[in-house]
Amino acid sequence: MTIPWTVALRDYEHTRPLKDGTVVAEGVDLEFVEVEPIHRAFAPMVREGGYDVCELAIATLFQAIEAGRPVVALPVVLHGNFHHRSISIWNGEGRLSPEDLAGRRLGVRAHSQTTGLWVRGMLADTYGLRSQDVTWVTTEGPHVASADEPVNVERTDRKLVDLLTAGELSAVVMGARSADHVPGLEPLLPDWKARQDQYHQEHGWVPINHLAVVRRELAEAHPDGVRAVYRALQQSIDAARPEVPTGTTREMVIQYGVTDSLLATLETAIRYAREQEIIRTDLSAEKIFADFEKYVGEP
Structure with a gap:
């Protein structure tokens, strides 16, 4: 009897078609x-x-790759x-x-949170507000324990919204x-809808937050099984x-799949991660999927 993969x-x-058994690996x-x-x-x-197959935020994935953690990203x-x-x-x-925020204190759950990565990148590219121009107040550290945080990151044990209402923060990063x-709470950008439409027109893609990953040991020892999981994720997406x-x-x-659009999106996210000191070494979108290509490949 085989041990189930968690x-x-x-x-x-x-993901529901896979989770409810409509699609089977x-x-x-x-x-x-x-x-x-x-x-x-x-x-x-x-x-x-902790899991054999897991959803993972891309900023955490970047830090995990930099730290040599044994995870393999799937292009899903x-x-x-x-x-x-x-x-x-x-x-x-x-x-x-956005131009008023320089020198102020802003809240975000974690400096390495992927939503924060995209927000800071947008503020830098569109409004010239660099990540280093503000102090980031956080409630959590990075998921990769060895990852260092920039000097302009602080930790608090209070709720970010409480700090905002007390006037101790000027803005908070939080999913819509x-x-x-x-x-x-009101959007910093009152014209946010027009801004995101313009962003999509200029880039041609939607920012990515989470990919699927597997433990490297599985990819090395059981590539057919990982390939079956990858195929099942494809089928689950198609079914929905x-x-x-x-x-x-x-x-x-x-x-799903290693497409030009996926690589372009990740290259922008990697640039943001470097600029914001989420990672400090060179990384390419192709490297993210190097182990996938080596052990699994497209079905």
Whole structure:
């Protein structure tokens, strides 16, 4: 009897067919572990290989690759979004603009959080506000324990929204769905929808937040099994696609395969990670999938 492979994936429309058994990974027994919120699975995965297959944020993946952690990225995008709506101020806060934030204190759950990476990159590219121009107040450290944080990162044990309402922060980085549940939070960018539409027109892709990864030991010892999981993830994504595309962000960002679009998105994210001192060594999008190409390859 084979030992089941443990799998930590959030419950999305495109993972549900795999999780409910509609799609099967041939020859592999999968045991799904529910982790909510899913970011709580990231540290166990990169620190001690806590799962065989896991959803993982790309900023954590970059740090894991830099630290030599034994994870292999699969070219399967599980989550992504635009992030022009992901930075908020309190009740208008005198209608601060991005240019007003230099020298101020901003909150984010962790400096290496991928949403924060995309927000900071957007602020730098569009408004000239570098990550180093502000102080980042965080409630968590990096998932990769050995990763160093920049000198302009502080830790707090208080809630970021409480600090914001007390006037001790000027803005907080928070996913739009979470921000919408906090009365009084308003987008820093009142024209965020137009900004994200413009971003998509200029780049042609939606920012990626999470990929699927597996333990390297599995890729080395059981490449056929990992290939079956990869194929099943593809089928699960395809099963969730509407017959007639509706143009939603989820439809645009959820994808599989090493495509030019995926590599271009990751190259931008890597540039942001270097600029923000999330990683400090050279990394390329091709290197991210080098072990996948070596051990697994396209089915």
